[in-house]
Amino acid sequence: MNILFLGSGTSTGVPVIGCDCRVCCEARRPGSRQARLRSSVLVQTSQTTLLVDSGPDLRQQALRYGLTAIDAVVYTHQHLDHVAGFDELRAFCWHRDSPLPMYAGPQTLAQLRQMYAWAFAPSNTWKGYVHPDAHDHGGKPFVVGDVEVCPVPVVHGRVETFGYVFRSGGRSFGYVPDIKELPESSVPLLQGLDALAMDALGTVPHFTHLTVEENIALMHRLQPGLGLVTHTGHRADYEDLAAGRFPGWPSFLRPAYDGLSVEL
Ligand SMILES: [Zn+2]
Ligand SMILES: [Zn+2]
Numbered sequence: 001m002n003i004l005f006l007g008s009g010t011s012t013g014v015p016v017i018g019c020d021c022r023v024c025c026e027a028r029r030p031g032s033r034q035a036r037l038r039s040s041v042l043v044q045t046s047q048t049t050l051l052v053d054s055g056p057d058l059r060q061q062a063l064r065y066g067l068t069a070i071d072a073v074v075y076t077h078q079h080l081d082h083v084a085g086f087d088e089l090r091a092f093c094w095h096r097d098s099p100l101p102m103y104a105g106p107q108t109l110a111q112l113r114q115m116y117a118w119a120f121a122p123s124n125t126w127k128g129y130v131h132p133d134a135h136d137h138g139g140k141p142f143v144v145g146d147v148e149v150c151p152v153p154v155v156h157g158r159v160e161t162f163g164y165v166f167r168s169g170g171r172s173f174g175y176v177p178d179i180k181e182l183p184e185s186s187v188p189l190l191q192g193l194d195a196l197a198m199d200a201l202g203t204v205p206h207f208t209h210l211t212v213e214e215n216i217a218l219m220h221r222l223q224p225g226l227g228l229v230t231h232t233g234h235r236a237d238y239e240d241l242a243a244g245r246f247p248g249w250p251s252f253l254r255p256a257y258d259g260l261s262v263e264l
């Protein structure tokens, strides 16, 4: 199983429009790891390609990383930084004989149906549009190709939000880009994975996201083989994360960055 980070930034991306902080200035230099598109990952095996979320940077991400075909889209939640690139999915529909499978929880799916009603309408028969094959996973595990996908309910503000554990070939990858709190019932689902990427917005407490400090505390509890912090904002300096300059930083923890590829 290979994991490609198409984006590792929070909802604004980094640099932030109009911001001249040090991280944003560095992020404007070509090739800087401070630069972060909106969070999304590609989970790939030899048989299956899953896209997690379709954020507003999807077009740029697909072009940058040569993404031409996907087997399904898996949605974490309905926030715009995770769904606003929905219309770009049409390029992945043009070469298919069947509609594109999309998996989401009931609230996210209802929101997608409302936002992109034309795509879900029975009258949507034109080849050029997005053709969704929508699945409400209802929080229950499902299978796409040779990948088992287990939804993990998390607390992230007021919207229904899932992280996911992907399993294939005996390997496991957990992805939780947006989370403030992990309910006790979800803890066993994320314990001892081969790799786990999780939210760390920055250093200032936030009501819907983990701080780096909170991420570290959870990582100690969950003990993945490889821990990754993602969905970071401009108050999280990549260099500080890469050097582990935070109290209690575990030896297995690294910052994700755009273009990071993890082979499991
Ligand atoms: Zn987000
Ligand atoms: Zn900034």
Ligand SMILES: [Zn+2]
Binding pocket: 077, 079, 156, 178
């Ligand atoms: Zn969110």
